Amino acid sequence: xxxxxxxxxxLSLGLFLAVVACESLFPDNIEPEKLLGExxxxxxxxxxxxxxxxxxxxxxxxxxxxxxGPIFVSTSCESCHIGDGKGHPxxxxxxxxxxxGLDFDPMISVGASQLQxxxxxxxxxxxxxxxxxxxxxxxxxxxxxxxYLAAVPDADILAMADPHDLNGDGISGVPNYFPAPDFxxxxxxxxxxxxxxxxxxxxxxxxxIDLLQQVANAxxxxxxxxxxxxxxxLYNEQLGNHTGDNIPDPEVPxxxxxxxxxxxxxxxxxxxxxxxxxxxxxxxxxxxQLGCAKCHVPTLKTGLSDIAxxxxxxxxxxxxxxxxxxGPELDDNYTEGSARTSEWRTAPLxxxxxxxxxxxxxxxxxxxxxxxxxxxxxxxxxGEAAGSRIKFTALPSPNQKELVAFLQSL
Amino acid sequence: xxxxxxxxxxxxxxxxxxxLMGGFPGLAQIDSAWSRTATxxxxxxMVQDAIYNRxxxxxxxxxxxxxxxxxxxxxxxxxxxxxxxxxxxxxRFNIFLYSTIARRIKFLSExxxxxxxxxxxxETAQLDFEINPxxxxxxxxxxxxxxxxNQNHDSPxxxxxxxxxxxxxxIPSTLSEVGFGIHGKVYAPQKVFTYDVxxxxxxxDGLILNAEGRTSLPAGKxxxxxxxxxxxxxxxxxxxxxxxxxxxxxxxxxxxxxxNTYKIDGIPxxxxxxxxxxxxxxxxxxxxxxxxxxFAHARLQLPPALGPAFGNRQAGGYLEVVYTVLQKxxxxxxxxxxxxxxxxxxxxYNIGQFSETGTRRRDDIRAIVxxxxxxxxxxxxxxxxxxxxxxxxxxxxxxxxxGGFQVGFASYF
Numbered sequence: 001x002x003x004x005x006x007x008x009x010x011l012s013l014g015l016f017l018a019v020v021a022c023e024s025l026f027p028d029n030i031e032p033e034k035l036l037g038e039x040x041x042x043x044x045x046x047x048x049x050x051x052x053x054x055x056x057x058x059x060x061x062x063x064x065x066x067x068x069g070p071i072f073v074s075t076s077c078e079s080c081h082i083g084d085g086k087g088h089p090x091x092x093x094x095x096x097x098x099x100x101g102l103d104f105d106p107m108i109s110v111g112a113s114q115l116q117x118x119x120x121x122x123x124x125x126x127x128x129x130x131x132x133x134x135x136x137x138x139x140x141x142x143x144x145x146x147x148y149l150a151a152v153p154d155a156d157i158l159a160m161a162d163p164h165d166l167n168g169d170g171i172s173g174v175p176n177y178f179p180a181p182d183f184x185x186x187x188x189x190x191x192x193x194x195x196x197x198x199x200x201x202x203x204x205x206x207x208x209i210d211l212l213q214q215v216a217n218a219x220x221x222x223x224x225x226x227x228x229x230x231x232x233x234l235y236n237e238q239l240g241n242h243t244g245d246n247i248p249d250p251e252v253p254x255x256x257x258x259x260x261x262x263x264x265x266x267x268x269x270x271x272x273x274x275x276x277x278x279x280x281x282x283x284x285x286x287x288x289q290l291g292c293a294k295c296h297v298p299t300l301k302t303g304l305s306d307i308a309x310x311x312x313x314x315x316x317x318x319x320x321x322x323x324x325x326x327g328p329e330l331d332d333n334y335t336e337g338s339a340r341t342s343e344w345r346t347a348p349l350x351x352x353x354x355x356x357x358x359x360x361x362x363x364x365x366x367x368x369x370x371x372x373x374x375x376x377x378x379x380x381x382x383g384e385a386a387g388s389r390i391k392f393t394a395l396p397s398p399n400q401k402e403l404v405a406f407l408q409s410l
Numbered sequence: 411x412x413x414x415x416x417x418x419x420x421x422x423x424x425x426x427x428x429x430l431m432g433g434f435p436g437l438a439q440i441d442s443a444w445s446r447t448a449t450x451x452x453x454x455x456m457v458q459d460a461i462y463n464r465x466x467x468x469x470x471x472x473x474x475x476x477x478x479x480x481x482x483x484x485x486x487x488x489x490x491x492x493x494x495x496x497x498x499x500x501x502r503f504n505i506f507l508y509s510t511i512a513r514r515i516k517f518l519s520e521x522x523x524x525x526x527x528x529x530x531x532x533e534t535a536q537l538d539f540e541i542n543p544x545x546x547x548x549x550x551x552x553x554x555x556x557x558x559x560n561q562n563h564d565s566p567x568x569x570x571x572x573x574x575x576x577x578x579x580x581i582p583s584t585l586s587e588v589g590f591g592i593h594g595k596v597y598a599p600q601k602v603f604t605y606d607v608x609x610x611x612x613x614x615d616g617l618i619l620n621a622e623g624r625t626s627l628p629a630g631k632x633x634x635x636x637x638x639x640x641x642x643x644x645x646x647x648x649x650x651x652x653x654x655x656x657x658x659x660x661x662x663x664x665x666x667x668x669x670n671t672y673k674i675d676g677i678p679x680x681x682x683x684x685x686x687x688x689x690x691x692x693x694x695x696x697x698x699x700x701x702x703x704x705f706a707h708a709r710l711q712l713p714p715a716l717g718p719a720f721g722n723r724q725a726g727g728y729l730e731v732v733y734t735v736l737q738k739x740x741x742x743x744x745x746x747x748x749x750x751x752x753x754x755x756x757x758x759y760n761i762g763q764f765s766e767t768g769t770r771r772r773d774d775i776r777a778i779v780x781x782x783x784x785x786x787x788x789x790x791x792x793x794x795x796x797x798x799x800x801x802x803x804x805x806x807x808x809x810x811x812x813g814g815f816q817v818g819f820a821s822y823f
Contacts, residue, residue, distance in 0.1 A: 027811035029491030061623035075623050088805050089766040090718050116717045120619055125715040180703055183488040360805030
């Protein structure tokens with residue numbers, strides 16, 4: 001064998017070794033503390049299987065031939081909830097509203113209060129109606145741990161409410177009550193009010209009572225996919241009619257929606273990182289001292305659940321699932337249900353430090369992604385949260401960093 | 411002045427050399443013969459000839475000949491620590507039928523069975539009328555001349571198990587279309603020049619709003635393409651290629667036209683949307699090494715409110731080197747060739763920026779594939795490769811990493 005061939009073989013071998021030396025031959029698991037889309041470990045095998053089915057449906061992309069649209073916002077669940085994490089401004093949706101006094105008009109007759117700004121060929125995308133009172137853009141939330149939030153008894157939520165601020169701490173959590181849709185299947189822990197309405201707990205304005213409602217709405221309002229729960233394609237105000245595609249309704253069976261619901265219910269809570277670091281522990285104390293924890297309640301407990309792994313679990317979402325007045329800083333003149341336009345449901349803070357892992361190595365905080373740092377997000381807190389914001393601003397810089405380090409650890 | 415000219419001439423060849431060696435990853439064939447001898451840049455055969463440059467067996471004294479190939483492989487891949495395990499697949503079983511109907515009328519067809527009988531398709535069914543070597547008429551179901559791989563895609567000719575990503579995920583190889591047109595070849599000392607011009611039905615509406623969730627030229631293929639055009643506006647497919655017998659071959663090609671259904675029952679329902687796909691391919695032989703490359707760029711007009719997931723520009727390419735390490739009689743197989751191979755490749759599905767944030771859209775895949783192949787005969791290859799690729803989502807989050815091994819075979823029969 002001549003020298004050239006030997007050299008070529010050596011080069012080939014060298015290249016190969018260089019390739020496999022750079023990273024392991026078979027890529028390793030992603031670090032568990034960075035993973036969002038994992039199932040709860042304690043699931044039964046058959047629940048794991050349903051979780052996997054739901055995962056597949058969650059990632060399914062709908063095309064025209066599948067019934068997408070005719071007007072829509074996105075083509076799959078995962079295209080907005082990328083990596084099951086917090087969404088990006090580019091995947092935000094727009095909601096708008098009319099209001100009659102304090103009453104919210106869901107505008108069902110004109111296709112509900114969500115803008116479908118995309119359309120398949122031959123259809124007109126929606127534009128904002130001219131007679132609306134306000135509109136807002138909403139970035140998609142992370143979906144990990146939602147099963148735990150869904151299993152919190154209404155009684156526990158009501159126990160945290162203080163609509164008239166009777167304790168005088170300036171914080172007045174309010175439940176957002178909604179009429180339940182026809183397909184709502186109340187659990188024992190759901191407590192209707194005198195008008196038969198139920199507490200909403202999902203969505204930025206707590207506009208959905210449970211995950212079934214949230215998912216069925218998302219299929220229809222976000223993707224234009226009809227299901228056994230919501231069977232009619234959307235009304236398009238520009239068209240002056242309900243839209244219709246060539247795919248018979250319902251475009252997905254109820255089992256598909258339910259599998260996605262189960263998938264979301266059985267996603268583990270966002271993992272914490274560096275929780276024992278001194279800086280993080282100091283920040284946690286500041287979080288409580290500044291009053292942040294009055295709304296971002298660290299610990300909740302689930303009630304009885306049909307999924308054993310979700311029953312009587314203590315978890316740490318940093319929310320009270322109630323509405324709070326956030327002042328003019330976050331008032332988009334938009335509301336849902338009985339919420340005032342300046343009221344928002346307390347955003348769960350779990351997973352905050354993992355936002356960059358799903359938002360393209362950048363961060364976009366608050367309901368519309370307007371804040372690019374945690375400090376900036378805090379500065380947008382007004383209304384009931386203004387006191388905490390002022391205290392944070394007055395902190396020495398090292399203490400501010402400790403608080404931010406704590407938030408990043410969530 | 412003479413000195414300036416001398417330097418210019420030197421630089422010109424340097425530029426040409428750079429262009430051929432790496433500046434333009436284009437597509438190219440790995441002709442099986444080249445991997446055996448590595449000296450055949452002197453041949454007149456070009457990518458254009460690939461569909462006829464196959465082994466056929468003549469049926470008795472008839473003017474008809476048959477041929478085909480078989481391809482199978484194993485897979486073991488791990489993505490971010492998770493593996494579906496080991497699997498085997500029979501990717502393709504293709505049958506060719508060739509007939510010389512008259513002295514200058516040729517017929518060629520190719521029937522493809524993919525993954526057993528999961529997908530069965532008529533890939534080629536064409537008639538060629540030769541007026542002159544420089545002017546031929548072609549009609550039927552033809553393989554469009556976009557890039558080089560699409561025309562020269564027979565598995566036994568290639569040293570890697572997977573087709574190049576740019577030829578599957580951007581250029582939808584194998585892209586066969588109903589159409590007609592002309593092609594020809596012109597010779598000069600040391601040089602050959604070919605051209606192709608065809609009108610075809612073209613890719614259709616599935617380019618967007620498909621199950622891929624992104625702009626996808628492969629999703630624009632539709633069985634109805636063999637039946638009728640979706641908009642009555644044929645697409646144009648054209649290619650120019652040049653081969654220098656010592657340097658190798660370079661081709662540039664275009665495929666494009668209106669892809670969407672813009673009127674229904676004669677009533678306009680939307681504006682016309684155009685696709686333009688350009689490709690550059692090359693192949694050359696450097697000593698014992700065959701270098702192949704292909705680069706493609708697609709630009710589309712899209713509905714205004716389609717969203718950022720559907721990009722209006724895509725690009726990709728690959729570059730590969732096949733080095734014949736040794737060639738000798740092995741186990742009584744004469745001229746058995748052992749090749750060491752390396753391919754690098756990438757496809758960017760969405761070139762552009764997010765209007766909301768001004769940041770760059772991602773959605774891309776990059777891969778590196780080292781491997782070896784053994785050719786006990788010119789028409790048979792046994793090959794093994796390691797493959798590592800990085801897949802990034804639209805937002806540019808940390809990529810999914812996939813690594814694994816494949817072992818396979820492909821053979822004409």
